[in-house]
Structure formats: C-alpha cells, structure tokens
Ligand SMILES: Cc1cc2nc3c(=O)[nH]c(=O)nc-3n(C[C@H](O)[C@H](O)[C@H](O)COP(=O)(O)O)c2cc1C
Ligand code: SF4
C-alpha cells in the first residue's frame with residue numbers, strides 16, 4: 001500500500017507529473033468515485049472519520065471545520081474555498097515542495113473540498129515570491145480544465161468549479177485566515193473579529209473554508225485508498241503522514257514525508273543526519289518560528305500534536321529549526337522578534353508598539369547594552385503579548401520563542417548583561 | 427516599501443497603457459467587485475513600469491473607480507509593492523531565522539561590499555536594489571535570496587560574485 005501519499009509523485013530532479021502521468025498513478029480517481037454517487041455528506045463523513053487535522057499551524061480537525069458551513073436551500077448559494085498558500089512562517093518550507101512537486105495533488109484535493117462544501121469558486125492565495133509554484137500551478141489548472149475536471153458540470157455531477165490564482169505581495173499577516181480574506185477583497189490585510197467565523201461569513205460575507213495546502217493534499221489519498229488505509233499510516237495518536245523539515249546546522253537539512261508519531265530523534269538523526277561535526281544540539285523550535293523551544297531532553301517525544309503540546313510547545317507546521325551550541329540563542333530569538341515586529345499589521349497596540357520595543361531590546365543585548373531592567377521588560381511582554389490580549393495570534397506566536405527562550409537560555413541572557421557583549425561572536 | 431503618501435493632489439493620473447488595461451480587465455472577470463482587483467492592478471502596473479509612481483497609482487484608482495486613499499492604503503501595506511523607483515534587478519535577501527543561523531549576515535556583508543548598497547538602496551548604475559525579505563521557504567538550502575523571479579540557494583561569497591556578474595550581463 002502507498003505509504004507516502006503526499007510525496008509519492010514528487011521528484012524534484014524532474015518537472016512535476018503532467019495530468020496523464022498523474023492519473024496513471026491513481027490520480028483523480030476520487031472524482032470518478034464522486035461521479036459514481038458519493039454525495040457531499042458522504043465525503044464529509046469520510047474526512048471526519050479520517051481524523052485529519054489542519055496542517056496550517058493550529059491543527060483544527062478538518063471535517064469538523066467543514067461541518068460548520070451552512071447547507072441546504074436556505075444557505076447562501078455562493079460559497080468559497082480558499083487555499084492558504086501564503087507560507088511565510090520563518091523556518092517553514094513544506095507547502096512549496098507540494099506545489100512545485102505535484103500540483104495536481106493540490107487541485108484534486110481542492111475539487112474534493114469544494115465539492116463537499118458545495119463551493120463553485122476557489123481561490124489559491126499564493127505567496128508572491130513563489131514564482132515557480134505559480135507557473136507550475138497555472139499550467140496544471142489549464143490541464144485540469146481541458147480534461148473537464150474543472151469548469152462546468154464536472155464529470156456529469158452537475159457540480160461547477162472554477163479555480164482562481166491570486167498572488168500576494170508579501171505580508172506574513174496575510175496567512176492569518178481572516179486577514180487573508182480581507183487581502184483577497186482588496187483591503188488592507190488586518191484580521192477580522194471572530195465571530196462571525198469564515199465558515200459562516202467569510203469572503204464577501206459568504207460561507208468560506210480556508211485550508212492549508214498540505215491539509216488539502218491529504219484528501220485525495222483518503223478518498224482513493226480509504227479511511228482504514230489512512231488510519232494505518234500513523235505511528236502515533238494523530239492520523240496520517242506529515243511533511244517534516246529540518247533546517248539549521250545539521251548534516252543533511254531537508255523535508256521528508258513521515259508518519260505522525262515517530263520520535264523526534266529519528267527525524268533529527270536518521271533523516272537530517274544529526275548535527276554537523278563538532279556541534280552539539282542546544283535546542284530546537286519544532287514547528288516554525290511561532291513555536292516554543294524544546295531541548296535535547298525532549299528528543300524521545302513523538303512528532304504528534306498532543307505529545308508535543310504536553311511539553312508546552314506545538315507541532316504546528318512540522319518544520320524544525322535547530323539551534324546548535326555555537327549559535328547565540330539570544331541572537332536567534334532576536335532575529336525572530338525583528339521578523340514579528342516588522343510583520344505586525346499595526347492594528348492593535350500591544351503588538352504594534354510592544355514588538356518593536358522587544359526588538360530594540362534585543363538589539364541592545366546584541367551590542368552589549370542589555371540590562372536587568374530590559375530583561376524584566378522582555379518577561380513582561382511574554383504576558384502583555386500573550387493569548388487573549390491581542391486581536392490575532394501573531395503576537396502570541398511571537399511570545400512562544402520569546403518566553404521559552406527566556407526560560408531555557410536564562411544564563412545566556414544573563415551573560416550578555418554581565419559581560420556586556422555577545423560571547424558567541426569571536 | 428516606502429511609507430510616503432501622495433504629496434500633492436496636483437499630480438495627474440497617468441493613462442494606463444493598453445497592455446496594462448487588458449491584464450487588469452482580465453483580473454476583473456475573476457472577482458465580484460473592482461476593489462478586489464486593486465492589488466492585482468498595482469502588481470500589473472509594477473510589472474510593466476518597474477514600480478508604482480504616484481501618477482500610476484492615481485491612474486489605477488481612476489480606472490477602477492476606487493478611492494485613492496484606499497488604494498494607497500493597500501499599496502503601502504504590502505512589502506512587494508514598490509512606491510519608489512527600484513533598480514533593474516531587485517534582490518530579495520532572506521534575513522529570517524534559518525538563514526541567519528546559516529550565516530546570512532556574512533553574505534549580506536559581502537553583497538554590501540560588492541555593490542556598495544545597503545537595504546533599501548539602489549546601485550548607482552541602477553542595476554540592483556537590495557531589500558530584506560522574510561523566510562523564502564527554502565530554509566534547508568539556506569542562505570537564500572531571490573534576484574527578480576529567480577531563487578538562489580546555498581549562497582557563498584563566490585556564488586554572490588558570479589550571480590552579480592550574470593545579472594549585470596543580462
Ligand atoms: C500570523 C499568522 C500567519 C499564518 N500563516 C499561515 C500560512 O502561511 N499558511 C497557513 O496555511 N496557515 C497560516 N496561518 C493559520 C491560518 O490562520 C489558518 O489557521 C489555516 O490556514 C487553517 O488551515 P488548516 O485548518 O488547513 O490548518 C497563520 C496564522 C497566523 C495567526
Ligand atoms: S496582534 Fe499584531 S498582527 Fe494581529 S491584529 Fe494585532 S497588530 Fe495586527
């Protein structure tokens with residue numbers, strides 16, 4: 001049986017499979033199953049049963065999210081599916097691989113999702129810098145229209161779907177799903193108040209589902225090979241496979257599709273080849289720049305949403321950033337704070353004013369001018385910028401590496417103050 | 427990039443070119459209202475003109491019949507809408523965390539030396555503009571940067587030299 005449904009067609013040394021080659025390897029079979037009589041509710045039940053959780057960061061159950069979309073005659077006729085392809089979380093490089101490597105997998109998944117919620121229009125919200133993804137996807141969309149998998153009355157089901165490509169112009173906040181909807185409507189990309197949730201009132205006030213690229217890419221396998229097969233993939237509690245990446249000073253950085261539930265150690269040592277010679281692991285962010293640091297003592301924990309949450313971090317995007325013992329942890333957190341300060345959308349005060357303050361303090365530390373008082377201000381901001389105090393999750397995301405960095409690398413912060421310099425610089 | 431706002435309403439809207447209008451018209455078929463096309467129109471004009479001048483911005487607002495202030499609000503929100511003239515090749519240099527760990531600051535120093543420009547600046551010959559960009563999603567091949575639409579990976583000082591030479595000759 002297929003063990004790597006997300007990447008089975010991917011070989012970056014050649015162009016992605018065209019529609020014929022994709023179909024020859026079980027591609028688009030789910031559409032034929034739908035045409036043979038699978039109803040939207042049937043698909044919804046399959047996806048709920050699969051246990052698929054969103055791969056965009058929050059890990060929300062996909063079937064449950066879809067079930068909030070109003071249905072029936074009294075629901076708004078126009079519904080939308082939006083694919084979140086705005087990948088910009090520092091240290092995250094998985095959606096690019098899926099789009100450049102196998103564009104038809106994403107399109108097939110989109111057709112399944114749109115059919116389930118009965119959306120006749122779907123936008124791909126693509127990061128503007130992803131020029132290769134754009135080209136590859138536009139070409140695949142054209143092939144799918146020619147084949148009758150997109151457009152009117154797909155395979156005689158009476159279901160219509162248009163896929164529209166929207167390329168963004170560079171702002172991390174656009175990845176936040178309600179900010180993304182504002183951006184698509186041509187507005188400044190500030191987040192929206194929730195409720196109403198997009199599932200009920202989203203794009204142009206219509207019911208809208210926003211899903212991550214990797215989430216959508218899970219769907220064809222679930223329909224083609226079945227829920228039992230999907231349940232057989234995992235080595236842990238959460239279902240399916242996931243793309244896991246490792247960057248930083250390891251021997252062979254990269255991105256691999258692995259079952260959920262493997263120990264972190266296996267990813268780091270067997271796939272990423274362990275640390276570069278002469279370096280020791282000091283810590284790591286397990287799922288991109290908005291996750292809490294974990295330590296070498298956590299290596300035997302499973303790559304699983306709940307297991308990682310137990311030690312106060314998040315699996316999130318599954319792309320790990322590795323900190324070695326010769327790289328300054330204060331500098332690493334400072335780099336992240338500069339990013340968050342720059343990307344704050346400016347809508348609410350704690351984030352707009354707090355993050356630049358935090359950023360400035362890190363610059364002072366870097367220059368040997370950090371003080372105990374500064375350290376206290378940093379600690380205070382872990383609270384001020386934390387969950388529930390800002391309008392969206394960007395600022396709380398910043399507190400993840402900040403708070404855990406202050407906790408785990410306390411001595412390094414202290415040393416910057418007492419030595420009045422960064423001792424990692426030679 | 428720039429936070430500058432249109433200084434003088436005395437500036438006249440530029441009449442958009444036929445190819446610009448054709449592309450904007452196509453985008454209009456994909457969205458339910460004109461406002462939604464604002465960003466696309468800014469990008470289309472930037473593709474043709476290299477940047478978005480006040481005159482172009484006024485021209486787009488007029489063509490789409492949307493308030494100038496709204497369009498300017500969108501234009502200044504996005505990092506990749508250039509409201510100042512940029513060089514022939516824009517270098518988007520990743521300065522995010524994985525690239526930082528892999529030594530992007532040294533690479534940036536080398537670019538700065540070779541081209542005699544810092545972030546936000548353009549070389550005297552107008553060939554290159556250097557802009558920092560958040561994570562380019564290629565962290566396993568850090569440090570990375572884009573020049574125009576092209577991605578360059580595993581950067582070293584030597585690679586930078588040959589990349590600069592290649593684009594100069596283009
Ligand atoms: C600041 C911020 C940035 C985000 N960026 C992304 C992103 O680039 N891609 C993504 O899929 N989700 C991103 N998210 C999460 C989305 O808001 C949303 O939860 C996700 O797209 C839902 O998809 P899923 O249910 O398939 O995971 C971001 C969230 C925040 C708060
Ligand atoms: S937390 Fe930051 S990014 Fe989110 S709404 Fe407030 S200012 Fe904007």
Ligand code: FES
Pocket residue numbers: 090091092520521522523524525526560561562563564565568569570
């Ligand atoms: S941090 Fe530079 S590409 Fe991701």
